[in-house]
Amino acid sequence: MTDFRSLTVGEAAHRLCSMRDTLLLCHTSPDGDTLGSAMALKKLLCALGGGAEIAAPDKAPDSLLPLVPDRILMPDGIDPARFSSVVCVDVASRSQLGALAPLFEGRIDLMLDHHEKSERLADFCTVPEAAAVGEIVFEIAEILRGEGWFAGWPAGMAENLYLSLSSDTGCFRYSNTTPKTHRIAARLLEAGCDGAAINHLLFESRSPEELEAERITLQNVRLLLGGRFCAALLSHAVRGGLASEYFSAAIDTVRSVRGVAVAAAIKEKDGEPGVFKISLRSDGSVNVSDLCALFGGGGHARAAGCSMQGTGEEVLSRLTDAVRAALEQT
Ligand SMILES: [Mn+2]
Known part of the structure; x- marks a missing residue:
């Protein structure tokens, strides 16, 4: 509070x-x-x-x-x-x-x-x-x-x-x-x-760009930590020039998977290679606001965000470690 x-x-x-x-x-x-x-x-x-x-x-x-x-x-x-x-x-x-x-x-x-x-x-x-x-x-x-x-x-x-x-x-x-x-x-x-x-x-309405963004999101979803963590890694490389604004629904795609406790959409920032904006959602078992605070971010217990730098794989690996640690505490 x-x-x-x-x-x-x-x-x-x-x-x-x-x-x-x-x-x-x-x-x-x-x-x-x-x-x-x-x-x-x-x-x-x-x-x-x-x-x-x-x-x-x-x-x-x-x-x-x-x-x-x-x-x-x-x-x-x-x-x-x-x-x-x-x-x-x-x-x-x-x-x-x-x-x-x-x-x-x-x-x-x-x-x-x-x-x-x-x-x-x-x-x-x-x-x-x-x-x-x-x-x-x-x-x-x-x-x-x-x-x-x-x-x-x-x-x-x-x-x-x-x-x-x-x-x-x-x-x-x-x-x-x-x-x-x-x-x-x-x-x-x-x-x-x-x-x-x-x-x-x-x-209920979207642009052709948003449809393409969903296709890219689905191709880049990873189910990790025994299905408890679902993440979409949306780097510039996989987006093919599509701006991050079109990927606002990616977080809903990753959080929709049954059994997932924490979901993440990891988007490389437009015009800032190596800087990733991360949106996190929780089913309530983990406080993702606390989790994002570890990386200088914040938000709500079930919906929060932060930024990280590195390659996409490095960022995902750091985030996965933090989610694992948070899940072990529950
Ligand atoms: Mn608001």
């Missing part, structure tokens, strides 16, 4: 009310939660009369573009002096700010996050237990609406929050999904959001 919870959700809501010209920061390799929460928060800040923009260290993946109509500023196009308030959204660590970190170091006013092990990035942090940051933004909106700060739902906000919730819960399938998640989703549907259309775009 993160040991700083300086602000309650209500206190964070009231802090947002006084913000003007706010920049909302998303995390590296932006996903539906960081983008959906930021877009919802932007609408909220605009409804409050403050104005806001969104920035991300990397561009949104093509697959999310139909759900992300907002302009997202890139680090090289930002004049930090233009903004009087800065809020980071779903960002668990300094490294997750990527190229935004040097621009806003020490300048973040509020941190809204839900990761079990978060680095303190701002003076004021709100890091409650939540399946997605979208749950926190929903609560903030409800508190402020109840107090009469604005009426109704800003147009498109329900869709943004549904994107956030459905993304981080894997379409409400992961163990982080709570009754509260479903209650909020129900409210979003009541507000008129087309959940089926959003879920179709998120989980």
Whole structure:
């Protein structure tokens, strides 16, 4: 559990009310939660009369573009002096700010996050237990609406929050999904959001590149440690130039194998040969957040990530040793 919870959700809501010209920061390799929460928060800040923009260290993946109509500023196009308030959204660590970190170091006013092990990035942090940051933004909106700060739902906000919730819960399938998640989703549907259309775009449609990525993933799956550890090693060599963004479903492929306790998607970073980004999932028997912490990463108990350097085989071997040790302790 993160040991700083300086602000309650209500206190964070009231802090947002006084913000003007706010920049909302998303995390590296932006996903539906960081983008959906930021877009919802932007609408909220605009409804409050403050104005806001969104920035991300990397561009949104093509697959999310139909759900992300907002302009997202890139680090090289930002004049930090233009903004009087800065809020980071779903960002668990300094490294997750990527190229935004040097621009806003020490300048973040509020941190809204839900990761079990978060680095303190701002003076004021709100890091409650939540399946997605979208749950926190929903609560903030409800508190402020109840107090009469604005009426109704800003147009498109329900869709943004549904994107956030459905993304981080894997379409409400992961163990982080709570009754509260479903209650909020129900409210979003009541507000008129087309959940089926959003879920179709998120989980039932893919590009030819993503189909090719699945073929490559299946050819590079390894079942290790007597079937307890399943990993896909996706080095530049086997990807044939296909960018890592197309391999976001690889982790679901490796975690789907019966009997697997820990699953890993090991992707060599685009443009950084010898640097591997590792996504880990656990069936609950191993805390993969602790495991990733051994390599300078973090996340949640059942879903975490880290980076390692070396050849693909070296990285896989180091990771396999760590998973073996973790499994022996269970
Ligand atoms: Mn999240």
